[in-house]
Amino acid sequence: MSGRAHAGSLGWRLLLAIVGCAALGIVATGVVAWTSARALTLQGVDEEFRRQVEHMALHVLVPPADRPPPPGPPPLPPGGHVPFTWVLDLADHRTVLKLPAWPDAIALDPWALRSGELVELRASDGGRWHALARDTTLPDHLDDPLAMDLAQPPRDQPPRHRLIVLRDVTPEYRGLARLAWTIAGLGSAILALAVAVGLGLRSAVLTPVRRLERRISQLDPAAPGEPVEDGLVPSELGPIVDRVNALVARVAELLARERRVGADIAHELRTPLAALRSDLSFAQRAAKDAEIGALLGRLDGQARVLQDRIQGLLMLTRIENGQVGLRDGTITVGELAADAWGRATEQRGRLACGAGMDLALRGDPDLLRMVFSNLVDNAIAHGSGGGCEISARAERSAVAVEVANAATLPDGDYDEAFAPFWRRDRSRTGTADHAGLGLALVRRIAEAHGGRASARVAEGRFCVSVELPAGI
Amino acid sequence: VRLLVVEDYQPLRDSLVNGLKHEGYAVDAAATGTEGWWHLNDTDYDAVILDVMLPELDGLAILKRMREHGRDMPVLLLTAQDTVEQRVAGLDAGADDYLAKPFAVPELLARLRSVIRRRHGRSRNEIAIEDLRLEPSTRTARRGALTLELTPREWQLLLYLATHAGQVVGRDELWQHLYDFEAEAGSNVIDALVARVRRKLQPDGTPPLLHTMRGHGYRLGAAP
Numbered sequence: 001m002s003g004r005a006h007a008g009s010l011g012w013r014l015l016l017a018i019v020g021c022a023a024l025g026i027v028a029t030g031v032v033a034w035t036s037a038r039a040l041t042l043q044g045v046d047e048e049f050r051r052q053v054e055h056m057a058l059h060v061l062v063p064p065a066d067r068p069p070p071p072g073p074p075p076l077p078p079g080g081h082v083p084f085t086w087v088l089d090l091a092d093h094r095t096v097l098k099l100p101a102w103p104d105a106i107a108l109d110p111w112a113l114r115s116g117e118l119v120e121l122r123a124s125d126g127g128r129w130h131a132l133a134r135d136t137t138l139p140d141h142l143d144d145p146l147a148m149d150l151a152q153p154p155r156d157q158p159p160r161h162r163l164i165v166l167r168d169v170t171p172e173y174r175g176l177a178r179l180a181w182t183i184a185g186l187g188s189a190i191l192a193l194a195v196a197v198g199l200g201l202r203s204a205v206l207t208p209v210r211r212l213e214r215r216i217s218q219l220d221p222a223a224p225g226e227p228v229e230d231g232l233v234p235s236e237l238g239p240i241v242d243r244v245n246a247l248v249a250r251v252a253e254l255l256a257r258e259r260r261v262g263a264d265i266a267h268e269l270r271t272p273l274a275a276l277r278s279d280l281s282f283a284q285r286a287a288k289d290a291e292i293g294a295l296l297g298r299l300d301g302q303a304r305v306l307q308d309r310i311q312g313l314l315m316l317t318r319i320e321n322g323q324v325g326l327r328d329g330t331i332t333v334g335e336l337a338a339d340a341w342g343r344a345t346e347q348r349g350r351l352a353c354g355a356g357m358d359l360a361l362r363g364d365p366d367l368l369r370m371v372f373s374n375l376v377d378n379a380i381a382h383g384s385g386g387g388c389e390i391s392a393r394a395e396r397s398a399v400a401v402e403v404a405n406a407a408t409l410p411d412g413d414y415d416e417a418f419a420p421f422w423r424r425d426r427s428r429t430g431t432a433d434h435a436g437l438g439l440a441l442v443r444r445i446a447e448a449h450g451g452r453a454s455a456r457v458a459e460g461r462f463c464v465s466v467e468l469p470a471g472i
Numbered sequence: 473v474r475l476l477v478v479e480d481y482q483p484l485r486d487s488l489v490n491g492l493k494h495e496g497y498a499v500d501a502a503a504t505g506t507e508g509w510w511h512l513n514d515t516d517y518d519a520v521i522l523d524v525m526l527p528e529l530d531g532l533a534i535l536k537r538m539r540e541h542g543r544d545m546p547v548l549l550l551t552a553q554d555t556v557e558q559r560v561a562g563l564d565a566g567a568d569d570y571l572a573k574p575f576a577v578p579e580l581l582a583r584l585r586s587v588i589r590r591r592h593g594r595s596r597n598e599i600a601i602e603d604l605r606l607e608p609s610t611r612t613a614r615r616g617a618l619t620l621e622l623t624p625r626e627w628q629l630l631l632y633l634a635t636h637a638g639q640v641v642g643r644d645e646l647w648q649h650l651y652d653f654e655a656e657a658g659s660n661v662i663d664a665l666v667a668r669v670r671r672k673l674q675p676d677g678t679p680p681l682l683h684t685m686r687g688h689g690y691r692l693g694a695a696p
Contacts (some may be wrong), residue, residue: 274574275483
């Protein structure tokens with residue numbers, strides 16, 4: 001995963017936006033619906049209640065003062081209404097009836113109230129409210145009116161002659177609760193739908209972006225191939241594709257130019273060098289004078305050094321550009337060591353072969369020979385005449401080869417040794433025959449085979465370790 | 473032994489021509505593919521040193537054309553491009569060997585000797601005819617215990633006759649294989665060269681090995 005800072009995921013942003021909008025809409029709709037429903041419900045209750053009270057046939061029997069109230073339930077009133085005024089208290093859903101006199105009994109016409117509703121009657125005697133009836137279930141029949149006795153208020157206090165009819169609004173509130181649940185359920189369903197739609201949209205929007213990302217990630221910087229097709233992406237991403245294609249074309253052009261330059265350098269430098277070496281060599285063969293022959297030999301030697309450096313640079317460039325096709329082969333460490341020692345530019349000291357000479361390496365035999373040749377040449381050139389030691393050990397699917405020689409460098413890791421033109425003495429006036437390309441080539445070739453190379457100095461020995469794929 | 477060098481870079485062409493002539497080879501040179509093909513179509517060379525990148529007609533095209541026309545002269549490809557693919561392409565096109573520039577002259581000479589030797593069906597380097605021993609790698613010739621002091625041209629004559637031992641080789645053939653286009657033909661040049669070689673090859677008392685077949689040419693081998 002890339003460690004660079006980025007502006008967050010486009011997909012998650014999109015999903016969050018869709019779900020957020022849906023949630024906001026649902027909450028707003030819910031609040032409006034709930035508030036409206038509650039207001040409408042309560043308003044309906046109030047209006048209905050008002051209507052009921054207006055039509056309430058409230059019969060209040062006023063007994064004569066000198067006669068005790070009749071026993072038993074009061075008879076149906078003769079039909080005369082006691083005039084009263086009423087006050088409707090919307091907040092408490094109650095109606096306060098103001099009576100001209102304290103009644104002996106009241107009778108409520110069941111038609112005035114809805115059947116089955118709970119009604120609570122209270123009477124005030126001026127200081128306190130007395131419950132007259134509670135949880136009274138109204139009768140269903142017209143002929144069976146609710147009648148109840150009213151206790152006489154205390155005589156010592158003048159009655160206020162008020163009667164309260166309370167109505168239970170629980171059903172309405174239950175209705176509102178059901179509405180709330182409906183709104184919540186509907187909101188959740190809409191939210192789930194929004195998430196699903198969001199995921200779908202996210203996928204629809206991101207699929208071409210991801211396809212483009214995959215196609216771009218397949219582009220090999222060392223060998224950019226075909227341009228990204230415009231048809232892969234929606235038109236909004238077209239400018240990005242055009243830009244990427246322009247960059248790909250530019251990189252391909254630069255690489256092609258670089259390769260042409262490489263080929264031109266190969267031809268333009270090698271051919272004159274070939275002529276120079278040919279002249280020097282033929283002249284040396286024809287020289288009658290030994291001194292002139294030796295001089296021509298030295299000149300040819302310098303031409304060879306020049307040739308080796310050009311060859312090294314060209315090989316380095318070609319490996320870095322991926323222009324070297326790797327052949328598949330298997331060869332043992334021992335064979336490579338013997339070959340490298342046999343081809344060594346100079347054989348000073350001795351070659352000490354340690355463990356693992358029978359281990360096989362897998363890779364391009366020519367390039368593996370080049371690795372060992374450079375390692376051995378390097379060790380001989382800088383090993384103060386002590387030659388070099390080669391050993392190898394198996395490590396999972398790889399073989400770690402170590403080539404060591406005597407060194408006067410301080411202990412530590414020497415990763416810079418793999419940089420082109422690195423020299424141990426750093427003065428660039430050391431061994432004229434060694435330009436410092438050998439170890440750079442070793443690392444590039446090892447990496448081209450999926451391996452790696454490292455160098456360290458410990459206990460007075462410079463040790464280069466190269467990990468290469470193991471052969472069978 | 474007559475060679476053709478087809479190389480467009482003049483300094484290298486001159487160097488090869490002069491150096492190989494000094495080694496005793498008869499050498500013709502061509503600067504372009506077309507010129508090279510003209511030479512190849514006209515003359516039977518013992519070996520061809522052919523550059524790959526040439527103007528007009530590149531080396532591989534010449535090579536293919538040669539093989540199509542049955543010209544089976546040994547060809548040593550010389551090129552600045554030395555990747556495996558290029559070497560394979562060159563060898564598949566019919567090259568006998570491949571040498572990358574820049575090259576070491578001793579290696580070039582050894583490869584030339586090798587392709588020429590293979591053309592004559594010999595696997596060994598040394599040639600032995602009776603008590604005559606020729607070692608092409610060191611250009612030494614011995615008759616019994618006697619080492620022959622030969623000039624490059626004399627060496628090439630002896631080598632050519634030795635590679636055709638027992639066969640009669642005519643003057644024209646010898647001229648064609650020992651002298652290049654620039655050499656001025658003379659009626660007695662070959663006779664004089666053979667006479668010099670014979671004197672060195674057959675000092676007083678030694679059995680004759682180089683015979684004149686009057687009207688036909690010369691033959692190297694035991695007396696008939």
